[in-house]
Amino acid sequence: MRIxxxxxxxxxxxxxxxxxxxxxxxxACPTFDSVFEAVGRGPxxxxxxxxxxxxxxxxxxxxxxxxxxxxxxxGEVEVPVVHHLLxxxxxxxxxxxxxxxxxxxxxxxxxxxxxxxxxEIVASANTAGxxxxxxxxxxPDAAAIASARAGDLFGLVSLAPAIQDFRDNVTRFIVIGxxxxxxxxxxxxxxxxxxxxxxxxxxxxLGVFALRNVxxxxxESRPFRGRPWEYLFYADLAASRDELPCARALQHLAEMAPxxxxxxxxxxxxxxxxxxxDPFDVCT
Amino acid sequence: MRIxxxxxxxxxxxxxxxxxxxxxxxxACPTFDSVFEAVGRGPxxxxxxxxxxxxxxxxxxxxxxxxxxxxxxxGEVEVPVVHHLLxxxxxxxxxxxxxxxxxxxxxxxxxxxxxxxxxEIVASANTAGxxxxxxxxxxPDAAAIASARAGDLFGLVSLAPAIQDFRDNVTRFIVIGxxxxxxxxxxxxxxxxxxxxxxxxxxxxLGVFALRNVxxxxxESRPFRGRPWEYLFYADLAASRDELPCARALQHLAEMAPxxxxxxxxxxxxxxxxxxxDPFDVCT
Numbered sequence: 001m002r003i004x005x006x007x008x009x010x011x012x013x014x015x016x017x018x019x020x021x022x023x024x025x026x027x028a029c030p031t032f033d034s035v036f037e038a039v040g041r042g043p044x045x046x047x048x049x050x051x052x053x054x055x056x057x058x059x060x061x062x063x064x065x066x067x068x069x070x071x072x073x074x075g076e077v078e079v080p081v082v083h084h085l086l087x088x089x090x091x092x093x094x095x096x097x098x099x100x101x102x103x104x105x106x107x108x109x110x111x112x113x114x115x116x117x118x119x120e121i122v123a124s125a126n127t128a129g130x131x132x133x134x135x136x137x138x139x140p141d142a143a144a145i146a147s148a149r150a151g152d153l154f155g156l157v158s159l160a161p162a163i164q165d166f167r168d169n170v171t172r173f174i175v176i177g178x179x180x181x182x183x184x185x186x187x188x189x190x191x192x193x194x195x196x197x198x199x200x201x202x203x204x205x206l207g208v209f210a211l212r213n214v215x216x217x218x219x220e221s222r223p224f225r226g227r228p229w230e231y232l233f234y235a236d237l238a239a240s241r242d243e244l245p246c247a248r249a250l251q252h253l254a255e256m257a258p259x260x261x262x263x264x265x266x267x268x269x270x271x272x273x274x275x276x277x278d279p280f281d282v283c284t
Numbered sequence: 285m286r287i288x289x290x291x292x293x294x295x296x297x298x299x300x301x302x303x304x305x306x307x308x309x310x311x312a313c314p315t316f317d318s319v320f321e322a323v324g325r326g327p328x329x330x331x332x333x334x335x336x337x338x339x340x341x342x343x344x345x346x347x348x349x350x351x352x353x354x355x356x357x358x359g360e361v362e363v364p365v366v367h368h369l370l371x372x373x374x375x376x377x378x379x380x381x382x383x384x385x386x387x388x389x390x391x392x393x394x395x396x397x398x399x400x401x402x403x404e405i406v407a408s409a410n411t412a413g414x415x416x417x418x419x420x421x422x423x424p425d426a427a428a429i430a431s432a433r434a435g436d437l438f439g440l441v442s443l444a445p446a447i448q449d450f451r452d453n454v455t456r457f458i459v460i461g462x463x464x465x466x467x468x469x470x471x472x473x474x475x476x477x478x479x480x481x482x483x484x485x486x487x488x489x490l491g492v493f494a495l496r497n498v499x500x501x502x503x504e505s506r507p508f509r510g511r512p513w514e515y516l517f518y519a520d521l522a523a524s525r526d527e528l529p530c531a532r533a534l535q536h537l538a539e540m541a542p543x544x545x546x547x548x549x550x551x552x553x554x555x556x557x558x559x560x561x562d563p564f565d566v567c568t
Binding site: 202 | 387391405450484491493498
């Protein structure tokens with residue numbers, strides 16, 4: 001098993017890959033798109049991509065790429081996001097005058113950053129890269145916001161742990177692949193559909209599920225590219241596509257949706273699995 | 285009239301402020317939060333904040349801040365996004381080895397960037413800042429991705445115009461304020477509500493509008509902070525809150541929604557107004 005992830009070693013994607021299978025080889029890819037390519041053409045058998053963060057919301061780019069490629073969602077994992085202020089050994093917090101990180105991570109640590117004064121914030125392409133830069137430059141006044149995992153990798157120490165604004169910061173990743181992930185029973189289905197721009201269209205579409213007691217656990221709208229202010233809808237259903245009520249609801253939806261595609265039917269990430277794993281922290 | 289916007293002069297927010305009222309004074313604010321503060325406590329009478337991009341989707345931070353503050357949405361404007369590769373006069377495209385821009389703008393120009401080779405991409409906090417940096421450094425090999433507006437401001441020329449991947453890239457801004465914006469009739473209402481985590485809850489909530497023929501033009505879910513994987517819903521309704529069907533639908537929704545707030549009832553941005561203005565280009 002070889003699992004592709006976006007980012008460098010030490011990135012949150014690598015932690016997600018490890019959670020899917022601790023023994024699998026991990027394949028670093030520069031972009032989300034190249035994760036799809038690594039799975040579609042090899043050398044990876046599976047890939048992990050962030051789909052939603054409990055604070056920031058949906059990662060739309062992943063949904064867009066699912067539509068462009070023919071790979072299925074075969075699973076999901078959740079990874080807690082814990083940010084640290086990291087610096088080379090010997091640097092003290094009161095000496096820090098420059099902080100590197102990804103804009104998203106910087107935004108997630110806004111409250112902590114407000115407690116500092118006279119500090120220049122420098123945007124980086126990703127947090128693991130910010131940690132690497134701080135390690136390489138070895139300035140006495142520079143630090144990075146990244147995961148403890150990235151800190152370990154680049155020999156940095158934590159000047160301030162868990163500095164993200166919200167404790168319950170979790171990122172959910174989907175697993176994509178050319179074949180199923182183990183033999184767990186599917187209990188979740190992700191679909192994408194479009195609707196005609198008519199009053200009540202979404203109400204009717206949700207009716208196909210509500211009238212059959214198929215629970216919707218997430219609904220997301222996305223701009224329909226090339227048609228400003230028209231939308232595609234992405235929905236997560238709490239059922240396998242093979243269960244009869246869900247299968248019939250999808251047939252019913254196809255009657256009214258100009259486009260409908262099942263992106264995958266897979267085993268949802270359950271709380272007890274998370275508890276069975278060592279908690280460790282990662283970030284963007 | 286004084287309109288606050290996020291970013292530096294030359295930013296997309298400044299263009300939105302100009303579209304609201306060409307004569308108004310424009311107040312630059314460093315963050316989205318400080319736009320709210322400038323309007324709430326002065327010196328601004330109104331503020332503009334990006335709420336949705338036709339390619340990238342919703343700007344969630346604006347919704348979150350609407351919930352935290354007591355200001356109403358009093359209007360909206362749309363601004364087309366056109367990115368240029370900008371450099372000081374004398375720099376030629378084949379000499380460019382470093383490109384500065386905001387990660388979002390870089391992502392929006394991915395296809396163009398793939399046509400270049402041997403170029404280092406450097407993340408900036410915003411596109412206007414990237415243009416400013418290129419102008420100040422005046423290196424023979426550096427360029428910025430930003431708007432023509434930012435280029436004019438900092439004396440840069442366009443090495444490649446309209447390099448964004450999608451032509452129909454438009455950002456919609458809301459206008460917030462302590463008092464209405466002119467005397468246009470309200471025909472659009474934005475509400476936020478939460479629902480109990482029960483099967484069919486969203487279907488029933490949308491029913492209050494569908495059963496009264498009140499059209500929903502946008503529905504967005506947001507993570508409920510502090511409650512992972514629970515959601516708040518933001519909806520745009522094609523009606524004033526004072527029209528009877530809409531007023532009754534909102535009363536009906538309040539019966540089932542633990543929280544419900546009307547964020548504003550205002551005049552929607554109409555196509556003909558946009559055509560009456562000079563088109564000009566802006567970006568993040």
